[in-house]
Protein backbone atom coordinates (compact mmCIF):
# COMPACT_ATOMS: atom_id res chain seq x y z
CA UNK A 1 0.00 0.00 0.00
CA UNK A 2 1.10 3.53 -0.67
CA UNK A 3 3.21 5.48 1.73
CA UNK A 4 2.01 9.01 2.40
CA UNK A 5 4.07 11.94 1.27
CA UNK A 6 5.18 13.40 4.60
CA UNK A 7 6.90 16.29 2.87
CA UNK A 8 3.48 17.49 1.81
CA UNK A 9 2.56 18.68 5.31
CA UNK A 10 1.16 21.97 6.48
CA UNK A 11 0.29 23.44 9.82
CA UNK A 12 -3.50 23.33 9.74
CA UNK A 13 -4.79 24.36 13.18
CA UNK A 14 -3.77 25.48 16.64
CA UNK A 15 -6.07 24.82 19.56
CA UNK A 16 -5.84 26.07 23.14
CA UNK A 17 -9.11 24.50 24.18
CA UNK A 18 -10.99 21.37 23.21
CA UNK A 19 -13.75 23.36 21.52
CA UNK A 20 -11.15 24.80 19.13
CA UNK A 21 -10.11 21.41 17.73
CA UNK A 22 -11.01 20.54 14.13
CA UNK A 23 -14.21 18.59 13.67
CA UNK A 24 -13.60 17.32 10.14
CA UNK A 25 -13.22 13.72 11.28
CA UNK A 26 -9.71 13.24 9.84
CA UNK A 27 -7.72 10.54 11.59
CA UNK A 28 -5.07 11.67 14.02
CA UNK A 29 -1.66 10.30 14.91
CA UNK A 30 -0.98 11.72 18.36
CA UNK A 31 2.46 12.67 19.68
CA UNK A 32 2.41 12.36 23.45
CA UNK A 33 5.23 12.35 25.97
CA UNK A 34 7.08 14.31 28.56
CA UNK A 35 8.09 17.84 27.87
CA UNK A 36 11.43 18.10 26.04
CA UNK A 37 11.34 14.48 24.84
CA UNK A 38 11.44 15.62 21.19
CA UNK A 39 7.83 15.62 19.93
CA UNK A 40 8.06 18.83 17.92
CA UNK A 41 11.48 17.86 16.58
CA UNK A 42 9.97 14.61 15.35
CA UNK A 43 7.22 16.47 13.46
CA UNK A 44 9.92 18.47 11.71
CA UNK A 45 12.10 15.42 11.02
CA UNK A 46 9.26 13.25 9.68
CA UNK A 47 8.13 15.99 7.32
CA UNK A 48 11.59 17.20 6.36
CA UNK A 49 10.63 20.76 7.33
CA UNK A 50 12.98 22.42 9.80
CA UNK A 51 10.62 25.02 11.19
CA UNK A 52 7.16 23.53 10.97
CA UNK A 53 6.85 22.87 14.70
CA UNK A 54 8.65 25.01 17.27
CA UNK A 55 11.57 23.42 19.05
CA UNK A 56 13.31 24.94 22.04
CA UNK A 57 16.08 24.33 24.53
CA UNK A 58 13.66 25.29 27.27
CA UNK A 59 11.08 22.62 28.06
CA UNK A 60 7.39 23.35 27.93
CA UNK A 61 7.55 24.97 24.52
CA UNK A 62 4.42 23.46 23.09
CA UNK A 63 1.49 24.58 25.22
CA UNK A 64 -1.18 24.35 22.60
CA UNK A 65 -2.41 21.49 20.47
CA UNK A 66 -0.93 21.77 17.01
CA UNK A 67 -2.36 19.99 13.99
CA UNK A 68 -0.18 19.17 11.02
CA UNK A 69 -2.07 17.85 8.04
CA UNK A 70 -0.05 15.20 6.20
CA UNK A 71 -0.68 14.67 2.50
CA UNK A 72 -4.27 15.94 2.92
CA UNK A 73 -5.00 12.61 4.57
CA UNK A 74 -4.54 12.73 8.36
CA UNK A 75 -3.21 14.88 11.18
CA UNK A 76 -0.05 14.60 13.17
CA UNK A 77 -1.23 16.09 16.46
CA UNK A 78 1.49 17.62 18.65
CA UNK A 79 0.23 17.61 22.24
CA UNK A 80 1.66 19.71 25.08
CA UNK A 81 4.23 17.73 27.06
CA UNK A 82 3.36 16.36 30.46
CA UNK A 83 5.37 16.40 33.67
CA UNK A 84 7.03 19.73 33.23
CA UNK A 85 7.53 21.71 36.42
CA UNK A 86 9.00 25.05 35.37
CA UNK A 87 5.84 26.71 34.07
CA UNK A 88 3.61 28.58 36.50
CA UNK A 89 1.12 26.43 38.41
CA UNK A 90 -1.86 27.64 36.43
CA UNK A 91 -0.05 27.01 33.16
CA UNK A 92 0.87 23.47 34.22
CA UNK A 93 -2.71 22.79 35.20
CA UNK A 94 -3.87 24.17 31.89
CA UNK A 95 -1.59 22.34 29.50
CA UNK A 96 -1.40 19.07 31.37
CA UNK A 97 -5.16 18.81 31.66
CA UNK A 98 -5.44 19.78 28.01
CA UNK A 99 -3.32 16.76 27.04
CA UNK A 100 -5.18 14.50 29.47
CA UNK A 101 -8.61 15.68 28.44
CA UNK A 102 -7.67 15.31 24.82
CA UNK A 103 -7.21 11.56 25.04
CA UNK A 104 -10.45 11.25 26.99
CA UNK A 105 -12.66 12.84 24.36
CA UNK A 106 -14.22 11.29 21.34
CA UNK A 107 -11.53 12.35 18.90
CA UNK A 108 -10.83 10.19 15.83
CA UNK A 109 -7.51 9.01 17.25
CA UNK A 110 -5.87 6.34 15.10
CA UNK A 111 -2.67 5.79 17.02
CA UNK A 112 -0.84 7.34 19.96
CA UNK A 113 2.92 7.68 19.68
CA UNK A 114 4.31 7.67 23.21
CA UNK A 115 7.71 9.32 23.09
CA UNK A 116 10.25 8.27 25.70
CA UNK A 117 13.83 9.51 25.88
CA UNK A 118 16.08 6.54 25.00
CA UNK A 119 18.69 7.45 27.56
CA UNK A 120 16.39 8.32 30.45
CA UNK A 121 13.97 5.48 29.92
CA UNK A 122 10.34 5.32 30.95
CA UNK A 123 9.22 7.23 34.01
CA UNK A 124 6.12 6.82 36.12
CA UNK A 125 4.05 9.21 34.04
CA UNK A 126 4.94 7.30 30.86
CA UNK A 127 3.93 3.95 32.31
CA UNK A 128 0.71 5.49 33.64
CA UNK A 129 -0.12 6.71 30.14
CA UNK A 130 0.74 3.35 28.55
CA UNK A 131 -1.35 1.45 31.11
CA UNK A 132 -4.24 3.79 30.44
CA UNK A 133 -3.93 3.32 26.65
CA UNK A 134 -3.88 -0.46 27.05
CA UNK A 135 -6.89 -0.27 29.35
CA UNK A 136 -8.78 1.83 26.79
CA UNK A 137 -7.75 -0.50 23.98
CA UNK A 138 -6.25 2.49 22.16
CA UNK A 139 -3.49 1.57 19.70
CA UNK A 140 -0.09 2.93 20.67
CA UNK A 141 3.53 2.72 19.65
CA UNK A 142 6.45 3.58 21.90
CA UNK A 143 8.88 5.87 20.13
CA UNK A 144 12.27 6.00 21.84
CA UNK A 145 13.61 9.43 20.97
CA UNK A 146 17.16 10.80 20.80
CA UNK A 147 18.47 7.33 19.92
CA UNK A 148 21.60 8.85 18.40
CA UNK A 149 23.57 7.98 21.55
CA UNK A 150 22.74 4.26 21.58
CA UNK A 151 23.39 1.37 19.22
CA UNK A 152 20.51 -0.80 18.12
CA UNK A 153 21.65 -3.70 20.30
CA UNK A 154 22.09 -1.43 23.34
CA UNK A 155 18.56 -0.17 22.71
CA UNK A 156 17.12 -3.69 22.56
CA UNK A 157 18.93 -4.68 25.74
CA UNK A 158 17.62 -1.56 27.50
CA UNK A 159 14.04 -2.29 26.47
CA UNK A 160 14.35 -5.88 27.65
CA UNK A 161 15.66 -4.66 31.01
CA UNK A 162 12.88 -2.10 31.39
CA UNK A 163 10.31 -4.80 30.66
CA UNK A 164 11.86 -7.07 33.28
CA UNK A 165 11.89 -4.21 35.80
CA UNK A 166 8.21 -3.57 35.20
CA UNK A 167 8.88 -0.12 33.80
CA UNK A 168 7.27 -1.21 30.54
CA UNK A 169 4.71 -3.90 29.74
CA UNK A 170 6.21 -7.03 28.17
CA UNK A 171 6.60 -7.09 24.39
CA UNK A 172 5.85 -3.41 23.87
CA UNK A 173 5.69 -2.30 20.25
CA UNK A 174 8.48 0.22 19.72
CA UNK A 175 10.65 2.07 17.25
CA UNK A 176 13.83 3.94 18.16
CA UNK A 177 14.33 7.24 16.35
CA UNK A 178 16.67 10.20 16.21
CA UNK A 179 15.41 13.41 14.67
CA UNK A 180 18.87 14.94 14.55
CA UNK A 181 20.65 11.90 13.05
CA UNK A 182 17.64 10.79 10.98
CA UNK A 183 17.50 7.32 12.51
CA UNK A 184 14.29 5.29 12.28
CA UNK A 185 12.33 8.02 10.50
CA UNK A 186 11.56 6.06 7.35
CA UNK A 187 10.57 3.04 9.45
CA UNK A 188 8.16 5.27 11.38
CA UNK A 189 6.71 6.86 8.21
CA UNK A 190 6.01 3.37 6.86
CA UNK A 191 4.52 2.23 10.16
CA UNK A 192 2.16 5.24 10.25
CA UNK A 193 1.24 4.90 6.58
CA UNK A 194 0.44 1.20 6.96
CA UNK A 195 -1.57 1.94 10.04
CA UNK A 196 -3.70 4.63 8.40
CA UNK A 197 -4.16 2.52 5.27
CA UNK A 198 -5.48 -0.40 7.28
CA UNK A 199 -8.13 1.64 9.13
Ligand SMILES: Nc1nc2c(ncn2[C@@H]2O[C@H](COP(=O)(O)OP(=O)(O)OP(=O)(O)O)[C@@H](O)[C@H]2O)c(=O)[nH]1
Pocket residue numbers: 034035036037038039040041042054055056057058059060061062063079080081082145146147148177178179180181
Ligand atom coordinates in the same frame (compact mmCIF):
# COMPACT_ATOMS: atom_id res chain seq x y z
N1 LIG B 1 20.37 14.49 20.64
C1 LIG B 1 19.11 14.74 20.21
N2 LIG B 1 18.43 15.82 20.68
C2 LIG B 1 17.17 16.02 20.25
C3 LIG B 1 16.56 15.13 19.32
N3 LIG B 1 15.29 15.55 19.09
C4 LIG B 1 15.13 16.68 19.85
N4 LIG B 1 16.24 16.98 20.54
C5 LIG B 1 16.43 18.14 21.44
O1 LIG B 1 15.55 18.04 22.55
C6 LIG B 1 15.05 19.33 22.93
C7 LIG B 1 13.53 19.34 22.99
O2 LIG B 1 12.99 19.10 21.71
P1 LIG B 1 11.46 19.44 21.35
O3 LIG B 1 11.21 18.83 20.01
O4 LIG B 1 11.18 20.89 21.52
O5 LIG B 1 10.69 18.62 22.49
P2 LIG B 1 9.11 18.60 22.80
O6 LIG B 1 8.79 17.22 23.22
O7 LIG B 1 8.35 19.15 21.64
O8 LIG B 1 9.01 19.57 24.06
P3 LIG B 1 7.70 20.35 24.60
O9 LIG B 1 7.16 21.14 23.46
O10 LIG B 1 8.27 21.17 25.70
O11 LIG B 1 6.74 19.32 25.12
C8 LIG B 1 15.62 20.32 21.92
O12 LIG B 1 16.76 20.92 22.49
C9 LIG B 1 16.02 19.43 20.74
O13 LIG B 1 17.08 19.97 19.99
C10 LIG B 1 17.33 14.00 18.81
O14 LIG B 1 16.89 13.18 18.00
N5 LIG B 1 18.58 13.87 19.31
Ligand SMILES: [Mg+2]
Pocket residue numbers: 039040041054055061062078
Ligand atom coordinates in the same frame (compact mmCIF):
# COMPACT_ATOMS: atom_id res chain seq x y z
MG1 LIG C 1 7.01 20.68 21.49
